[in-house]
Amino acid sequence: MTFVKFLGGLNTIGGNIVQISQNDSRIITDFGLTQQSLTSDVKILLHEHVLPPIPDLFLPEFSSSYTHQAIFISHLHLDHTAALAYLKPDVPVYMSRETYELYHHLVEVGLAANLKLDLQVFEPNVPVKIGDLTVTGFASDHDIPGICSLLISDGKHYFAHSGDVRLFGDHYENVKKWAKKFKQLNLDLFMLEGTSFSFPDEDPKEIDQLQPDVNREVECGQRFAQLLKSTRSVPVVNLYPRNIERLLRFQAIAAANHRPIVWEPAFAHLLRHYLPTERILExxxxxxxxxxxxxxxxxxxxxxxxxxxxxxxxxNELGNLDHFSYLHADGGPLGDYDPDYQRLKQFLIDQKASFERIGTSGHASKAEIVKVAKMVNAKETVVWHSFEPQKAESELESRGLATFLPELNCKYLFK
Ligand SMILES: [Zn+2]
Structure with missing residues (x-):
């Protein structure tokens, strides 16, 4: 008998954690948090339901009843990994090789904390056996290297976690491949991220008018190239360091337009890991x-x-520039919900700098979420990683897909 228990992320963006267990074997996938805490006291964080309610993962005085267990990480965004900071060091944490390398590069340049963990690497398409369960990661498309969807099996049932996903980046082919594989397996349960259903900014009618061949990362680069050509003041770009492919794309575009990017030292060091022979300005x-x-x-x-x-x-260092234009390409702060976003806007007004958003999302649109669910066509689909999973659910149901809205910390039995 296999149990599936949702430990977080059912109506939040991120913090989605699920436990799949059979006998003495347990897999937990993703281990993020949605809120920043003022305390690092694990007992308080457990009491306040900030951490998932599994004290044996965090507190030395609790021992685990599972002989075989591991945590698998779909990708290295904090809303999928932040709880690792509190994890006991003897619990194995698996991540794809690209994720593992990114993590070490970020630690080395001071852009990530150096956690004391038992880190293990999995290769895409290669099953990892954890007791009675196996986990296989499949390369996917999101705005970070190493992203994988995860397939968990007990030999009889198949469960899959999409990870964060989109269909309009550089790696749509990857999504097509794992969706086809998942469809062939006739998944018992498909856990699909539904970020875009949190927001009202897309007309549901567009769901049936999907443009399949748009690469919005390429379009983002084209916007940057255009502004490099047309801006007379210094273009200042705000990028997210974990979106390595966009850093590389912008570095190449700026060089081709004879306006190379001068990077902050930490970003420059990070880039040199990926472009060891290139001259990176700092x-x-x-x-x-x-x-x-x-x-x-x-x-x-x-x-x-x-x-x-x-x-x-x-x-504040931008005060050193005489004139500049600010190009927001999805580094933090990302939007109005973050108080720092207002501080950013006010600073730019004070500096008389223009502001333009040129980035693109790492998440599937509503139309694409529906499309992925249909491509996989699981026996049951759970949409999570969304403020409004019930909207996604009714959209999927209206297209003949079976869904359900799980309850937090309930154990669902798969016989
Ligand atoms: Zn993500």
Whole structure:
């Protein structure tokens, strides 16, 4: 008998955690949080239901009844990983090789915490056996390297977790492949992210008018290229460091337009892991020891020769520029719900800088969520990772798909 228990993320964006267990074997997939806490006291975090209610994963005085267990991570966004900071060091945590490498690069340049964990690597398409259960990751498409959907089986049943997913990035082919595989397996349960159903900004009528061949990452790069050509002041771009492919794309576009990006040192170090032979320009505040370092003064002297990357914690440094245009490409803060977004807007008004959003989402549109659910066509689909899963549910039901809205911490039996 296999049990599926949802431990979080049923009506939030992120923090989705599910436990699949049989006898003495347990798989938990994804381990994120949706809120930042003022305390790191695990007992308080458990009491306040910030952490999933499994004390044996966090507290040394509790031992696990599972002989075989592991946590599998679909990708390295904090809403899928933040609870790892509280995990006991002896619980194996599996991630794809690309995710593992990204994590170590981020730690090395100071953009991620160095956690004491038993990290293990899985290769895409290669099953990993954890006691009676097996887990297989499949490369997918999201705005971060290493993203995988995850398939869990007890030998009789098949459960899958889409991870965060979209159909309009550089890797749509990956999604097609795993969706086809999942369809062939006739999944007992498909857990699908429904982020876009949280927001009212898409007309449901468009669901039947999907444009399949749009690559919005390419379009995002084209917007950047256009602005590099047309902007007379210094283009300042705000990028998210974990979206490596976009960093690489912007680096290449800026170089091709003879307006190379001057990166913050941590971003420059990160990029050098992926472009070891390329000259990556880096901001220097004081002495210019290396030929790849560029000062604010040099940028002001030749504003047509450079673009600048800036992350929000270093926003005030932009006061060093005489004139600049701010291009928001999905680094933080992301939107009005974050108080820092207002601070960013006010700073730009004070600096008389223009503001333009040029990024694109990592998440499927409503139409694409419906499409993925239909492609997989599981016996039952659960939409989670959404503020409004019931809207997704009724949309899927109206197209003949069976869905259900699970309850938090309930055990569902699969005989
Ligand atoms: Zn994500």
């Amino acid at each position: 901001l220097a505040n004081e002495s210019l020891d290396q030929s790849f370092q560029v000062s604010w003064e040099q940028i002001n002297q030749q504003p047509n020769h450079y673009a600048v990357q800036n992350s929000f914690p270093n926003l």
